[in-house]
Amino acid sequence: MREIGVRCKPDEVLITTGAQEALDLIAKTFINPGDIILTEGPTYLGALQAFSAYEPDVHPIPFDDKGMRMDLLEEELKRIGKGGAKFLYTIPNFQNPGGVTMVLERRKRLIELSHEYDFMIVEDDPYGRLRYDGGHVIPIKALSDDVLYLGTISKIFAPGLRTGWIAAPKSVLSKINLVKQGTDLCGSSFDQVVVEHYFTDTPWEKTLQTFVKTYHSRRDAMLAALDEFFPKEASWTHPEGGFFVWATLPDYVDTSSMLPVALEAGVTYTPGDGFFPDGVSGKNSMRLAFCYESPEHIREAIRRLALVIEDRLELYRAFLEAGAL
């Protein structure tokens, strides 16, 4: 934590079974039915799933290439009033699914707004170490001790070891700890010993650089392929790290409806509507993941997807021109 600019003591850290459990514990501890939760729109599907069990009212705030829009956040906060929001959930680095990173000025503004409108900030940072371009942006937690910071070893060591953590003020952590005891008593000591050994006794930073180099080339392959093949009507984000690109098509396209056609072409993506709480917004967007395939496969996948989209756009245009949509 110190390496990324966050000072915290051991008793301000709770180990969880992956950051996913952390999301569920936070939701279980703090959300009452009807509570307003603010998130980026779109946001991590797993967070929406974790929160939804406790029936919050999720308000998504759009982002741009600099991260969550603070002007739109402030408008929303004025509308719901001081104390109206329980917490704001953000993935500020290489956001899932958007790929965007919240710039430092907006992180500072977010903290100001959190104090002014009295809501907690939950900062989820699974990808922070996987930066390919640009400089390190200090965590929101480094700017304010009140922030609940979620970390994980999933993307830098092994997701199967299910090890994450919450760094938070002691008063907050004590509540979450009580809830965790009721959930699983405690995490797996065996897994934690393995994790501790990895980060103490092995050249993990060198290994991490191998990961970064690999993902970097895959990111570049995807962005180059998008430039080469995607139609001019499409737009997409340019992530500086992480795993994802968020592509947006004209608003008359339904990416869920288009998915079977893409699958027939041998390529898949995640339709955008699943990343919004209403399941309707984001219908013309899609998340593209570049973490898994080789650069060659990524290029071929984007080429095929572009053909599907182009064919679909031609059909859509015919309906639009006829006024039938």
Add this chain to the structure above:
Amino acid sequence: MKVAVLMGGNSFERKFSLASGKRVCEALEEAGHKVVPLDTTEDLVPTLRSERPQVCYSALHGKHGEDGTIQGLLEFLKIPFVGASASTCRDTWNKATLPAVLQSYRAANDQDLTASCPVGICLARDAFKDMGAATAIELFAERIPGGYPLCVKPACGGSAMGVHRVEHVEDMGRALLDAFTYDDEVIVEQWIEGTELAVSILGSGWDAHVLPPVEIVPTSGLFTTEARLTDGAVAYISPVRLGSLAPDEAQAQAIRAEIERAALEVYHAYGVHDLGRVDLIWDGAQAQILEIDVSPGMTEHSLFPTACEASGLSLSSVLDHLVSQYA
């Protein structure tokens, strides 16, 4: 016997096929057969030629499974298989053939048919993409008796994928676009209200006999793809409740007989043999045929096994009978 069970495939219905295939394998093994489960990978033909099964059972659904592709391949390899021939499958796969097939059967047999089918229009994707058909969407209401609501569905496809009930012309564009996701031809036809039924048939020619019709009752809304996958979303009642057909028992029995006759007509009209399932709606006056399925689902929730159970037949005995005739 050594039976190759084909399952999975690359269609939109792959997961249904895997579930069906699993159950078919279990049922055939229960009947004492040696089962070789196979997916349609590039190794399929070499594997079939090395395994040399005595017969194939295809549990593939959708494209390649029901459109004559796998049947044509098995005919080429001279491997006996349960179910309709390749050419029959090519006809049954495209629902747009139904009116013409019924008409030909009627003419060939010089008789009126019990079976009817919704009046509709089949249009190709290119007609919209390249020829401006979208400018004439308002004509559907004029061309199809009764107008809205209308049914929009892919001409080829199953499991209700891409099927829409369209209430207003404003919604027609979206429905057509979604249906074109699944096929290059789309049918727009009358939306039929009534009692939805699935009539399963076993056997061939004069020996073909109808199993008790299954009444399909979604607990809410329509019999959609999602409903088919959701436990408790649909009730399958076999045999069909007489009260769903008519208030008078004798009249209801007569209607049930008419429904079964209509299903058999479609089965014979297409030349289906061994097994099949006819989906139809009793609209209060006629049996309106929706489609015939030559590779019916075989999972615990599927309509064909439900009908078998209602007639006191185990799936194992039915499948045993079907494969054994190729011994």
